[in-house]
Amino acid sequence: MSTPRHDRLVDSLCSAEAAADGGTMASLHSRLVDQAAAEGLLDVAYRTLDSTLGSLLLAATPAGLLRVAYPSEGHDRVLADLAARVSPRLLHAPARLDVAAREIEEYLARRRRHFDVTLDLQLAHGFRRVVLAHLREIDYGATASYKAVAAAAGRPKAVRAVGTACATNPVPIVVPCHRVLRSDGTLGGYAGGIEAKRGLLALESAIERPATRELGSPTPPTGEILTES
Amino acid sequence: MGLPAFELVVAEHGPVVLRVCRAVVGPHDAEDAWSETFLAAFAAYPRLRPDSDVRGWLVTIAHRKAVDRIRATARAPMPVDALPESTASDAEAVEPDSELWEALAALPPKQRGAVVYHYVAGLRYAEVGGLLETSEAAARRAAADGIASLRSTLGRKGQL
Incomplete structure (x- = not known):
């Protein structure tokens, strides 16, 4: 074909990644989280928590706190494992882990001795x-x-x-x-x-x-x- | 391995699908179209085969949602003809690509679909043909005609 493969028109059509602005994607992402949760589809929510022990990954199902992972475990590996073992319907949804994050922060600050957060221990048999x-x-x-x-x-x-x-x-x-x-x-x-x-x-x-x-x-x-x- | 966490799907393909939505339904409805697409994809995700072309799958859902959207609001005889008319007058048309979206919106629906699904979404012509209910060769011709027409329109406006 005689159509040039690389020119400004084709480039501007192809430059999809560069064109999406971060603010729009962030608001679309949070809308997806809300809608998925409202329809009972959000099987696993996760967030990270910066702490004195490094960046902790927290994950929860609707039933309770499912996972706390240390940086040494590799957050990407942990997420892949949760997707495979629990559900791939897994989204970054920090608000759904507010209670767990707050309790861990309080514990690490010596302001809490017992955890009240509900647990989902389905990963242990x-x-x-x-x-x-x-x-x-x-x-x-x-x-x-x-x-x-x-x-x-x-x-x-x-x-x-x-x-x-x-x-x-x-x-x-x-x-x-x-x-x-x-x-x-x-x-x-x-x-x-x-x-x-x-x-x-x-x-x-x-x-x-x-x-x-x-x-x-x-x-x-x-x-x-x-x-x- | 099984399917990756859906979070990674959003991160990897979300921006491209948003751009496809803008090109297909116009900037004004693009975000609603994106949300419909990703919610439907999220619901169906566990049943997707792990070796699937995820971007193609998402674009297919986006295409069907766009067709549904047009059918719901207008009397559209054919999916291919159901792509909406120009949305260039929308307030959001201030974005940098507005000239491009305007020119795309002015294309005949099949040409627009072929250009968007091939060049913006990155689908192969065989897949584009499948989406537009036409042959691979016809999809390739429609894309070439569309590109030529865009080049002429945007060139006239001094864009290219």
């Missing part, structure tokens, strides 16, 4: 989910050993499985897997990195006290889970 339920019984400022958690969860020998449940906790910080230590008092692993775990324990003032090594923790333990056998 079977024994891992049982373990998460027991993690929530470890008080603020207290710690427990993997072994003690295993016992409390009804499978005293499943210490490694407790470690896996902690490592795959979909909602770290809110479900306090950082309060679980090795029996010898060393920190063990953490999805957000060992520094984040140390930071959270220091925040709760659990780590600097000598009593930590005894697992009992400074405050009197309230659950049997805190008493190592």
Whole structure:
């Protein structure tokens, strides 16, 4: 064909990306979020939260908070995983995570000790989910050993499985897997990195006290889970 | 892997689809057309095959929504003829491309559709033909005629 492939007319027709202004796209995006939510189509909403632990990714379904992810997990990877495992109908919708974000901010500022936000634990199955339920019984400022958690969860020998449940906790910080230590008092692993775990324990003032090594923790333990056998 | 998060679809294709909407229904209705298109796409997204041409799929939805829109407001005999008339008098025509949209709106519907879906949306002529219910060759001819006509119109106005 004799039509020139590159000229000003064709270029201006093709330059679609360059021509859309950001303000218009932002308002169209927020209209899409509102309409999708109103029709019950918004399966997963997410936002990021800048914190002392880096940029956290928070995701929720209509049922509750689904995911808290550390920067080291790779936000793109986490979103792809949520799209595959939960639903690809997933949009950036910060307002739908206001409660969770505020509670995490308050917690990190030492103005909150308990989370009230509703959780959607669909990403945890079977024994891992049982373990998460027991993690929530470890008080603020207290710690427990993997072994003690295993016992409390009804499978005293499943210490490694407790470690896996902690490592795959979909909602770290809110479900306090950082309060679980090795029996010898060393920190063990953490999805957000060992520094984040140390930071959270220091925040709760659990780590600097000598009593930590005894697992009992400074405050009197309230659950049997805190008493190592 | 499965489908990417829809957020990425909006980021990657949203601006192009908005430009297609502007070209097809005019600047005034473009944002409503975009919203209808993306809400319908969002609803249907989980059923899309992961290896699909997402942009082509979105443009197809936008085209159908535009046709529905025209059918709802006018007595349009054929989808291809249902593309709206000039919207150049709209208040929003102050945008930088207004001369281009005006010239596009003045094209015969099939030529306009072929130019927009091929050059703006980036669809292949086979897909354009499918959308306009005509053959690939006819879509290619319509686009060439449309481009020639745009060139002549805009050239006369000193644009090109």
